[in-house]
Amino acid sequence: MGYGIPGTGKSMLIAAIATRLKEHCDNLEIPFLFHPMPDTLISTFQGGSAEKMVEWMKPMQDPAKLIFAPIDDAENNLQERTAQGVSAGVKEVIGVFLRYTEGAYAVNYGNSSIGLFTNLPEMLDKAVISRVQGRFKIDGARTEHDFLDQDYIWWNKLNQSLPDFVNMENPESYKYLSDQGLSKNMGEILNTSSKPSEARVHAICDKVEAKFKSNEHLFYANLYQEMQKAFPFFSSRDVRNIQSAISLRLTDFDLEESWFENPETYFKQDYDTKFNMLQEVMKGNMKGLDFSEIRRQEVVRYLDNVATIADTDFKRKVDARVNQINIETAARKTFENGI
Incomplete structure (x- = not known):
């Protein structure tokens, strides 16, 4: 999704x-x-x-x-x-x-x-x-550089057709598009923080971490149990989804382009040869992280996601109600001033 x-x-x-x-x-x-x-x-x-x-x-x-x-x-x-x-x-x-x-x-x-x-x-x-x-x-686009780059892609086309037509100053400390680029795996894209950003998930993690270390299997068993208490719809399927996300993270790497151009290099090899080739690519893709670190990052990302989706509808209703109260307050003041 x-x-x-x-x-x-x-x-x-x-x-x-x-x-x-x-x-x-x-x-x-x-x-x-x-x-x-x-x-x-x-x-x-x-x-x-x-x-x-x-x-x-x-x-x-x-x-x-x-x-x-x-x-x-x-x-x-x-x-x-x-x-x-x-x-x-x-x-x-x-x-x-x-x-x-x-x-x-x-x-x-x-x-x-x-x-x-x-x-x-x-x-x-x-x-x-x-x-x-x-x-x-x-x-x-989210950051200052993102918006700079989005604008650059637009006005640079004009500049190429009409040199010096765009008569505006460039930023001194940033090279256009240097923050953008193709990523080779999800680890380069995702927020890989090991600390939750959602307040409720952060509190649950702190509570469980006070009893267990995050490299213990019991840490995750208790974390999931506490999540279920706070979010009743959290189930064994969510745990399965987390496990799938970790497996996907481990195997999320681009195959060599030459493998597609010449299928004999990889795709038409025997099973054991292909399996060994993938193992080597997977280990290189982990970039020094071990299993427990990747597991924590993916668990935190998934639980933050659960909390965000669960809270968004409530926040939207609160914002709509606040906006309605502001409209009513402004309307009352306008009415009183008119009288």
């Missing part, structure tokens, strides 16, 4: 992922299916939405293809079922989604990936969110 405020590139990222996958599959002669969720999924007829959702989910059980199935604006079709005014069609879609992903008769060959992209992750159904194994925030 990729989430963030509007206008930060979520839809663009869908196209970029699909393009990269298609290129790799073409090089390796693997069939590829780009399978976005259609906008016309919700039906006004009873049972119609479930029928359309089954049709959309079934191709993802095909073991002969590599499949990328993005759901843009996921909150539209996977909204929290208990929220007021949610249509029967949305409930049907979610029911099918849950059964076909990790339900009793789900078939998962491991060759398909569903990507949820949303501006409002707190509006997604809790059971749907619990099935999300990888979560990342798509923030767009």
Whole structure:
């Protein structure tokens, strides 16, 4: 799941992922299916939405293809079922989604990936969110240098066409685009802090750390137990998701481009040779970190994410109420002054 405020590139990222996958599959002669969720999924007829959702989910059980199935604006079709005014069609879609992903008769060959992209992750159904194994925030420009670079990409095109046309001073201490670039793994992108940023998660970590060291297995068992007390929806599936995130972090590295250009180098080698080659790349990708350090970073990141999503809806309601009170106060003053 990729989430963030509007206008930060979520839809663009869908196209970029699909393009990269298609290129790799073409090089390796693997069939590829780009399978976005259609906008016309919700039906006004009873049972119609479930029928359309089954049709959309079934191709993802095909073991002969590599499949990328993005759901843009996921909150539209996977909204929290208990929220007021949610249509029967949305409930049907979610029911099918849950059964076909990790339900009793789900078939998962491991060759398909569903990507949820949303501006409002707190509006997604809790059971749907619990099935999300990888979560990342798509923030767009955030720092002074980010905004400098975004402007630079725009006005530099004018400057190339009309030299000296942009008659403005450049920053003295920053070289354009030096803070941007392609990352080789998630560790370079993610906040790798070992301390939580959310206050409630920070307090829980401090409480557990007072009894256990973070390199003890008991630390995490007690941490998860305390999280469940503070966030009742936190379950064994969340723990599984954390484990998947750690495994993904360990194996998240770019394969050599030459391996795709010449499949004989890696892809057409025997299993043991490929396994040994991947082990070497994985160890180099850890950049000196050991398992316990990576585990703590991923646990903290996931728990912060849980707290952020849980608190966002409440904060939005509080902000809306504060804004309404300010409007009423200003209106009262205007009315009294008018009299």
